[in-house]
Amino acid sequence: MEHFIVSARKYRPQTFKEVVGQQAITNTLLNAIENNHLAQALLFTGPRGVGKTSCARILAKTINQDGNEHPDEDFAFNIFELDAASNNSVDDIRNLIDQVRIPPQVGKYKVYIIDEVHMLSQAAFNAFLKTLEEPPKHAIFILATTEKHKIIPTILSRCQIFDFKRITVTDAKNHLMQVAKQEGIIAEEDALQIIAQKADGAMRDALSIFDRVVSFSGKNLTRQAVTENLNVLDYETYFITTDLILQNNIPQLLIEFNEILAQGFDGHHFIAGLASHFRDLLVCKNQATINLLEVGEQTKAKYLEQSQKASSDFLIKGIDLANDCDLKYKTSRNQRLLVELCLMQLASVLLKPDGEKKNDQPFIISPSYFKEKGIKAFKISRETKEKAIHKSKEEKTVAVEQNREIHKESDITPPEKVQEEKQEIVEAPIISENTAIIEAPAVIEKKSVLIARERKTSGLSLSSIKKKKEHEEKKVDSIVDPKNLPMEDFTESQMQAAWVEYGKIQDKKGERIIGSMFAMNIPVLKDDKIHLELPNQSMKVDLENALPGFFQFLYKKLNNYSVELVITVNEEASKKYAFTPQDKYEKLREKNPLIDKLRSSFDLDI
Template sequence: MENFVVSARKYRPATFRSVVGQQHVTTTLQNAIQSQHLAQAFLFCGPRGVGKTTCARILAKTINCTNLTPEAEACGVCTSCVAFQENASFNVHELDAASNNSVEDVRSLVEQVRYAPQQGRFKIYIIDEVHMLSNAAFNAFLKTLEEPPSYAIFILATTERHKIIPTILSRCQIFDFNRIKVDDIREHLRYVADSEHVTADDDALHLLAQKADGGLRDALSMFDQQVTFAGNNLTYKDVLQNLHILDYDYYFRLVDALLRENLSAALLLLDSVMQQGFDLHNFVVGTAEHLRGLLVCKDPITVQLLEVSENIQQQYVRQAQAAPLPFLLSALNLVSQCDRDFKQAKNQRLHVELTLMKLAYLNGAVQFVRDLAPAASGEAKKKTSSLGEPAVAPVAPSSNGHIAPAAATPAAAQPPAASPAPTLPQAPSPQPQAPHLVHAPAPADGPEPLPVESGVTELHDTPSIEPEATEPVAPRHQVRDTAPHVETGRPSMQGLEPTQRPTDVRPGTVPMPSMPALPKLPSLGGSRLPGLRDVGTAAASQAQAPSNKNLGAESAAPTGPLPPIAPELLQSVWQQLVDERRAQDKMGDYMILNRPVAADANHVITLMLENPVQVVQFNDFRAEFTTELRRRTGHPGLLVQTEVTTAAPTGRKLYTSNDKFAYLAEKYPALQEMKQRLGLDADF
């Protein structure tokens, strides 16, 4: 049985001229070879199946060719070319970075670079999927990549350029490979089909090229699959059936049914699509693409943007002529909304059917809006005339028989109640005739605004938004106190009205306002430095001593005894806070607070601690803890003070074995005798 070779390998390009769709890269490489301006490192980036590795091999083959053509192509007959084609060239080394991505692999590569080529001028190293190298391997490769020997050239290929470190990118010439156009892929598939003696429809090849999404290798793989399925006669229906793709005919039939407002046909078409196993989301996306194609075909200039075959393009043009532009725009908006909300819908089929219902009656809705437009404009005109603007202009016949508008007078602009409208002179006639009216045609978008110089005035007074004029405000006299305030402690009188100044003030003195007496806080115990509050209180008492005689009696008034705190309530709330600290994994706080407490008559809780370190730790969360304790107990005057316990003096401490033995020997003298008889040592 003959071994089968897939088309992607059998028809792989061997020269720069045979590369499909990458002329910007091949032209640059050919010019570099002709001018001998070859860089030491190349980086080929791009999506899969566009020819990165193929161009790297062609470049490696062409560089060492001894008989280049005038177009800088390899001859294919010299010793170097033949060795390359037979995979026996010692000057071309290809490395797969996906399986050789460690530092040891890069070190082995660097060791090979040291040896000059036996034949030819250059040694070429092709590293495919270079983004798979580890960071350590990249760093080990940096120096060799930047300053390689004169005979070494590196060609790196990757599909994910963003994963390569910038220090590698800066040392390479970067070539970006583009996705191959649909027409280029179709032409190459036609060449392969003719070479394989396969009869294929243009629509079938175009569908394969479109399904490949810019990758020639994917297109050739699908071509081989279709030939295996359908034989040497490849038709459009066979490709649709094998690739499980919705035909364009479905979308043409759907739009025809929607334009005819035939909802039943649209729903039956949707059911047929589902019965064949197609995904509803793909159907919605395909409908949106079809509507976009119809919009593109509305203008002959943009028809070229539609990447379909010639036959299908003509169908698009015919249907685009029958579909109104408002319908296409509104339908595309509804389908896009359905696409966005498809994933969140619980009943996805009903969601798509509701969209089809809206599309089916879209033309009727657009026509209904158009019918309402004239009526809306008529109401607007009627409202405008009711506001005082004349809808028709009265005219009077002139002496020569022509109809002329009546002259406008200033009185005509005033309201009817203020002054009656002047009567227009009528021409004598044997029979009474109706007054002649000249109707001014109104624009479609409503009446145009009148110019300022038209002489038309309002028929009523417009209220002003400005406030009514009031009596002028008399300037106020402000008293400014320039005396220093620090020494006397008197408040400034700047900005006060003369009537607001106190009248019972002796010259040169200002009484202090009475303040309620603050409760005296108990001492926290221990010697402590005076705080800012203490310093401020002392300074205030010294500065305001002469003027606070009357306040002393008020501040000395008793405030009354504090309500007692139930010990059970205090202990319960305290234990709750302690348990919460333990649940929060704050074991340091738990060890400090886990002890019985009690409050005295002044609502002061004394927390006995073992050492000053615990006092510092408690002070870190004292404010938060005290606030929560006050809130839960309902006593806002609770205070927690700390006190370090003093341990009672103990006897001597036993540290060594000799100390322990001496202590026991004092209590039990027989031990000393036993030690001497047995010859024992205390250091055990």
């Protein structure tokens, strides 16, 4: 049995051209070697499996080549690799410094590659500072780390820093296709795409996953074999789920989710993948963002097809619901029910409360209303709609001007007439938000008249008080014959009861000040006249402003139109004596002499 070499080692880059996804860094290092601008200390930082150590070895080999050596020469005697995770003490750094002083026996440079340099102790870092800043001419240090923030600033300032980036899904997939071709393996593009996504930007992880899947499926690598081996949900699952959501098929949607759980998948992973699927569909809605979709050509065609079925509003709402479920998943006590509820909400986004599917052009009033009335809904063009609106505004303006003249002649409209006008206006057809409504001028005029008649003025202005008084006088004139006014006798209690009742009515209407004034000040009856005493002049003014309405109420209540009100102001009655703390204490002592003993016992102050 031959010794198996994993792909991560077998296909490790030997030249800068073979490094995947780090073209900017490899070009910089090549130019620095050619122009003799290479720094004495380099720091390679970035996530795992992106080529930091590989680039360090390639650099160490390249700077010692002069063209006369054997092609397979690796200059092993000039390259020293140190694992800082296990050699992180001061003594290890001192041994390194002692070795640096010795010049190389072969080649020009001795290269020291220190991997995981962030694991060095604080003392080791400090011992390394001087040598790192001013090493011998034949020594070059290459430091590699995944956690640059753990390295002290004095080390960072002495190094030339190269930040390695994550390898894109496309670059990883293309490299895997080359490896599969060299190994004689037939691999589907979607299968390699899933492996590249699962690697999360690390080429070493991608090659390790590739070896595992090949061991499972043999020389024929399919998408189904990859999804089964890696235990991931493929695109087809989310396509089926989204179709069921768009069809509002909640029962089948719950059955599909149950099958996913039965296969051993986690609900959290499923709902997070569904949010990503909605995101990819939203990306496909615009031609400018379609390049953000990192999938194969066949899968991209499926995404484009399904994105035409779903609206942007639905996808945005779907992402919001799925993301909310994702956030609540870990804290939920019934996680399955949480995901099922999210799926039911997603399937109900396109439904109205009554279960009918939403229309792209929602109606203000349901079409069924017009069918019952025998009215046929119709659509008109945008130009016709704009003309109708402009014409409607002109007719409304004319109607309002005419209404002003009518309103001057008659302020009172019989209730029966108002009801008829309201009924006619209600029966005017309202089609939808996207259709224009061409109303008859007569209906517009009636609507304007009704609005003008129902308009209210402020109750605090002088004009409103005058208008109200005139209106009450007209109302009395229309009901009672001014030549034969009733003047029945009434008692003081009847008058006071009417007084309090009117105050309560005003309080319910929101006139709090008038209501409290009537409640606090009760008049008396003397010489067939109502006498009221108020504490100040301002209250008298406020009460006089409210008298027109009060008299109309009192005339009807007492059936006497000869009632008179006499108001007097007695400011002395409103004055109250302000007691000092000493005065209050004296009053209390008169009532209870023992208060002196209480004060002396507890040494109290006044």
